[in-house]
Amino acid sequence: MKKKILLPIFATFMIFSGVGMGSNTAQASSVSELTATASKYIGVPYVYGGTTARGLDCSGFTQLVFKQLGHDLNRTAATQYKQGKAVAKSDLQPGDLVFFNTSGGVSHVGISLGGSKFIHAGTSTGVTESSLDSSYWGKRYVGAKRVASFGETEKVVAAATSVDKEEVKDSAIDFTVYASRGEVALQLAETLGLDTSDTNSPFADVKSTSKYAGAATALYKLGIFTGDENGKFNAGSPLTRAQMAKVLVTAFDLKMSSKNMHFTDVPSSHWAHSDISILASNGITVGKGDGTFGTNDNVMLKHLTAFINRLK
Secondary structure (H helix, E strand, O other): OOOOOOOOOHHHHHHOOOOOOOOOOOEEEEHHHHHHHHHOOOOOOEOOOOEEOOEEOHHHHHHHHHHHOOOOOOOOHHHHOOOOEEEOHHHOOOOOEEEEOOOOOOOEEEEEEEOOEEEEEEOOOEEEEEEOOOHHHHOOEEEEEEOOEEEOOOEEEOOOOOOOHHHEEEOOOOOOOEOEHHHHHHHHHHHOOOOOOOOOOOOOOOOOOOOOHHHHHHHHHOOOOOOOOOOOOOOOOEOEHHHHHHHHHHHOOOOOOOOOOOOOOOOOOOOOHHHHHHHHHOOOOOOOOOOOOOOOOEOEHHHHHHHHHHHO
């Protein structure tokens, strides 16, 4: 099948995770469940008033994630700020709600992933990860609230070496099973036959000694990976199946064939409907066997490899 140099599609990776609750901090879910649930919405576009996977605003995103984890949140950032127990910025834990003043008063909310990282639905980025240490969010930070406690997670090292510290990541998502952006970069660079000898990475979080440096740099030169708002590559972040469909259709210049297939979770209004339909019509995917495609499921390594092999 004819290959095509990818268009600047890393943006599609990023477009595309209680009422009266008071200070309820009952243990209900683990950090792993929290991170996996929030991360599966990465890339969902920002829609004012949005409360579903078709589009989310900031408080709609936090409300949806917490609802799936068994906790009820109020509807707006300002009213969510009235819930839970105040925590210091230095004591942030995964699952704490972090609040910002972006347009007067408490007007934006996200979910802490621990340390300076948080995940949120940004007006210009959709659901994405950001840093409290960035110049934009740092000066707009208002405070944090703990409305639920989540179990601690261990740290694991991918390809651990003393010089690959940027590859240390939470064990919330098992990257021996699921595909990270770093792994996608490696496989795409190899499949497209790119020169990966230049390891002078343009990304702030990818050192020249990283195993992803060559692939990330080569793909950056082609305008494929442009990084997030903080100039980071985020090699340890997952991709959803819908995002992967967009990538593969663009990468291999796929067109709709005569074979048609419909999935119950991919209505015609879904942002990836065309790409998923094209992928299925070419026999690259048949869905999950229950009539669904699994748009928000994270891509498994075995499926990534299978998709690319079918496209060679």
